Amino acid sequence: MRTLDPTPHHHAALHKEAQHWLLRFTSGSATAYDARAFKLWCEQSPAHVQAFAETRRMWENLGPAAAAFTAREQASVAPAASPATDVPRMQPRRMSRRAFLGGAVAASAAFMMLRPPMRLWPSLSDIAADYRTATGEQRDVELGPDLVLHMNTQTSVNLRKTDGRITGLDLLAGEIQVRDTSPHHLPFTVFAGGGRIEVGEQTRCNIRCFGSNIQVTGLDGSSTLEYQGRDTVLHTAQRANYGDGLISAIVPADVEATMAWRRRVLIFDGRPLAEVIAEINRYRPGDIILTNQQLAARKVQARISLNQLGDIAALIHDAYGAKVTDLPGGIMILS
Template sequence: MPILDHMAHRRAALHKEAQHWLLRLTSGAATAQDARAFEHWCGQSAAHVEAFAETRRLWENLGPATQAWLASERTRSAVEAQRAAGRPRMSRRAFLGAAVAASAALVVVHPPLQLWPSLSDMAADYRTATGEQREVDLGQGIVVQMNTQTTMNLRKSNGQVTGIDLLSGEIQIKATAPDTRPMSVFAGGGRIDVSTMGKCNVRCDDAGVQVTGLDGTTTLRYQGQTAVLKTAQRAEFGNGSVGQVMPADLEVTMAWRRRVLIFDGQSLADVVREINRYRPGKIILANDDLAARKVQARFSLNQLADVAALIQDAYGAKVTSLPGGIVILS
């Protein structure tokens, strides 16, 4: 094989491997063993690192292609309608074009490392980016504070807001006027009713829905089960059940409003998982012993760019920085 052909073949092979790694690391099921294997893969040569960086940039550039994908979806629907009507089948070129559109669809619906908003995020009434916080005054005496990576839709009737669909993320909702009628938040298949002049914090993530009463009365309704929260009480629901009502540490719950994260005895794995909500890219723990370490710490959100160095100083972790804001701690 000629040298140039060999180099091109090798480059293509590296990019295919890089795509494999990007998919695995962003699947949500990556393990510490995966992280160590990825670190080993990147350490083989500068070409490996560059291939991963180029792959990440390619995926990132697909973000603005959303509209093009939507147009291709409309074309696909038209083609399917033609086929159903007995018209000629799609040509090979059109088929290949549809395959490219399908690939774009995958990264639009499930963007790697949350490099850009997903299709559902972009369609939401309100959303915040990584690290962004926002206040939304809905009128009618209802004010919502949105934390990082949060998306929500509004339910309306006759021009009036009747409820909030929290699709993902975290909000604090407050009824600020004495004549405000109770407001409902719908999340994770359940409903949270906030009393007049009440206030609560609602977080919806893969673990379920966590609700903390901050003032007044908050009522949770989920699959025929009900729980009532008073001030400084919390409960969770999901997977078919409502958890026990427990005391809540309001300083910890309210910390994000002060742009602070407080950890009191959580594992480093949980700490990193939380930090990843606020920080672009991703921190990956590749050491099980390190992941199990208990953490007592308070971080300003302005410190998160340096958090890997802080963990390195505190626990002696080895830090490997990779393109795309990926950091491996081992």
């Protein structure tokens, strides 16, 4: 087995190799031979696994930026030639996926500190948070008399205080449930993604914050969601999403499925397998990579215990016939 060479040259070389593997697996032409060769490549050292994980996560995060960059590049053209002037047209400058990714990874050190790949280490905001949970960890925090905060995996919050009393919190990332059982309600506000949720008297609500998408579900009582100058009141078994300047209509919510994580269970009712894998990845170290697009679209009806995630690949194999390739570092490829 190769030992880790700490030099910058070796680090860059590993990421370049990882880029080639990523391009191969996203091309749609990867073979069983490629999977075996990739496994051998990963087994050379933990640095190989980390290089691939960082590269894949980087490409996912930079997808919108890559699309915007390409659009700007293609728009940067001179006037077209015409038979009258015979002036040659400048061809749009095109940047390949490979070239963009190479440049992005080279400039990603600061980005990695802000958003670590697969949460291999805490981000800067996590480190500075008043409370946070690691991958797979759940935590209960008593914020005051009859006021409890339940934190799911990969969650970080900062508390807000007024005159020494906790009056609210900032949900930086992750998922929480707030339970206020006091008959003498004092205002408590959750701030997330540019919006605010006023937790009502004797109320429970669930709030998920992933990127710019915020989901609020009423479990008991009523809460008021304020976003972009609009107010929405959520009652029991109602849900709304907001983000990117928009707020959705109120829709019915499955309270049992929303609260299931408190019992260390995940419930999926007709969700695409791709979404199921993304949710499962929040609770386990490493990453499950789904490369089969037809498989990704398959609908899933399942109840999965968080205590059985070590068997998840076998369950998916048995249910859908997926081929499973186990790699170091908790990485699995489903094809």
